[in-house]
Amino acid sequence: MLKERNALVVSVGDRTPFDGLELYGWNLVRADNLDDLPKLVRRHHCTVGLLYCDQCDWGEIAKAWGHVARVSGSVSWIAVINHDDMEDDELRSLIARSFFDFYTLPINPERFHEVLGHAHGMAELRRGMRHEPGTEEIDFKIIGRSKAISKLFALIYKVSETDLPVLINGESGTGKELTTQAIHAHSVRASGPCIEVNCGAIPPSLIQSELFGHEKGAFTGAAKRKIGLIEAAHGGTLFLDEIGDLPLEIQAHLLRFLQEQTIRRLGSTSKIHVDARVVAATHVDLEKAVADGRFREDLYYRINVLPVTVPPLRERKGDVEVLARHFLSTLDSDLVRHVNGFSEAAIRAMNDHRWPGNVRELINRVHRAAILSEGSEISVFDLGLGDDESQGRRIHSLDEARAQAEKRAIRQALAETGYTVSHAAKLLGTSRRTLYRLLEKHQIPSDPSGIDGDSGLLS
Ligand SMILES: Nc1ncnc2c1ncn2[C@@H]1O[C@H](COP(=O)(O)OP(=O)(O)OP(=O)(O)O)[C@@H](O)[C@H]1O
Ligand SMILES: [Mg+2]
Structure with missing residues (x-):
């Protein structure tokens, strides 16, 4: 038997052309409101x-349509219009921008059926592409094409x-x-907020009011009402990063929120309904934390409904090179004009490295290497992953060896001290004046302005 397909019908106004309409193989699902x-x-x-919109203001529809298009994902939209509607500029531009097709009334079932079939085919095609394993990136942010990362992409789409609730596990710096951002962006909540809470970074004394908010006068210093982070996530996603760091008392409050979807601001007696999807992340073993009595078991089961594991970089065969090239390309080209890639040995060394700090470590190593590199290719040494011999660089004389060691030490000291010459001089056990002289001698710039300062660059 042919599987029945579903078309969603949105009809604004009193009349609708779909009443009593029978379309073989199609079931019309009516939406009473856009929500x-x-x-x-x-x-x-x-x-x-x-x-279908009966004598309505197409301008108003156009305003709401951005949200509708986002929440309806890969659905192919068809505007069913009256003949005269096409004279409306707003409608013409809306159709051109956001619709798959339009159909002018009256409905001829045979022809309409064909249009539906075509729209269905396109939606399936788009859906297939969204789920295609092996895709290199999601929204140009998560980069990779290894099997492990393709599996993660598939999981992201599924949980989206x-x-x-989703619980994301993964070593530090894995992504x-x-x-979380990808899950939010692909969910029906994409147009809502995605509020991040770093549970370990908020002082325990403040965490309850940060999460749940407070009323004016709830405690000394509470001069104004404050909306908490959970409430701010209404209509969107609440990202509880490092959830294992939440104090036990707050875990109890959080559990209540997850059970009842309501919160109570500090100092208030009334409950507020909050509709937020919870995504939690941890780099520690929460099961062990439960066994040790540091994490509530009931909360663990509440948040661990859909577990997602982000694989460590060392398990993503083939991704290291793709990622390294990507991070090199994101650097200010003026600063690293002389560098145009990695040596073969460098690629091998990166593939062999264990990457305990995962992608974050890779970013730091590539950025540092690009700045320190003296040749057109980033070497194993520039990456801090080996010695000169392993990359085949020959040192011809003791003087040259000394000069190279000096340059290297200076560059590293500058990098480690955030390019503060006085601190670098101290680190090197020399005076500022001598360091300035050496900078000039070796033609080393003391100010790498324009470098992306993300995530502890050069740390
Ligand atoms: N697959 C990837 N493609 C591109 N950039 C990535 C990828 N994975 C991680 N990154 C980048 O690496 C850095 C670390 O990623 P992220 O902050 O998501 O890791 P994390 O697992 O939350 O780390 P932590 O446990 O330290 O909080 C960020 O700058 C992020 O943009
Ligand atoms: Mg993080």
Whole structure:
């Protein structure tokens, strides 16, 4: 038997051309208001959407449509219009920008069926592409094409389609935060906020009011009402980073929020409904924390509904080179004009390295290497992954060896001290004046302005 397809019908106004319409193989799912769209699209796996608007203001529809298009994902939208509607500029521009097709009334079932079939095919194609394993990046942020990362992409798409809590595990620097952002961006909540809470970074005395907010006068110093981070995530995603660091008392409050979807601001007696999808992340073993009594077991089961593991970089065969080239290309070209790639030995060394600090370590090593490098190719040594011999660089004389060692030490001292000459001089056990002289002698710039300062660069 042919599987019935579902088309989502949005009809604005009193009349609708879809009443009593029978289309072989199609089931029309009616949305009574735009808020229901995401739920209906997911529940009925709608691939096609039909919009009819009886004598309405197309300008108003156009304003709301950005949100509708986002929450309805890969649905192919068809505007079903009256003949005269096409004279409306707003409608013409809306269709051109955001619709798959338009259909002018009256409906001829045979022809309409064909249009629906075509729209369905396109939606399936788009959906297939969104799920295609081996895709190199999601929204140009998570880069990689290894098997391990393709599996992660597939998982991200899967969990994005649900509204259940997600627990992301992964070593430090693997991309847990990026993964959360991708889940949010591909979920029906994409147009809502994605609020990040670093549970380990907020002082314990402040954490309850940061998370749950407070009323004016709730405690000394509470001069104004404050909306907490959970409430701020209403309609979107709440990202609880390093959830293992939450004090036990706050864990109890959080559990209540997850169970009841309500919060109570400090100093308030009334409950507030908050609709936020929870994504938590940890780099520690939460099961062990539960066994040690540091993490509530009931909360663990509440948040660990959909576990997602971000693989360590050493398990992503082939990604290291892609990522390294990418991070090199993000550097200010004026600063690293002389560098145009990595030596073969450098690529081998990067592939062999264990990357305990994962992608963050790779970013730092590549950025540092690009600045320190003296040749056109980044070497094993520039990356700090080997010695001169392993990259085949010959040192011809003791003087040259001394000069190279001197240059290297100076560059590293500058990098380690954030390019503060006085600190670098101290680190090297020399005076500022001598260091300035050596900088000039070796033609080393003392100020690498324009370098991306992200994530502890050169740390
Ligand atoms: N696959 C990737 N493609 C591109 N950039 C990445 C990728 N994975 C991580 N990064 C970058 O690496 C850095 C670390 O990533 P992120 O902050 O998401 O890691 P994390 O797992 O949250 O780390 P931590 O445990 O230290 O909080 C960020 O600058 C991020 O943009
Ligand atoms: Mg993080």
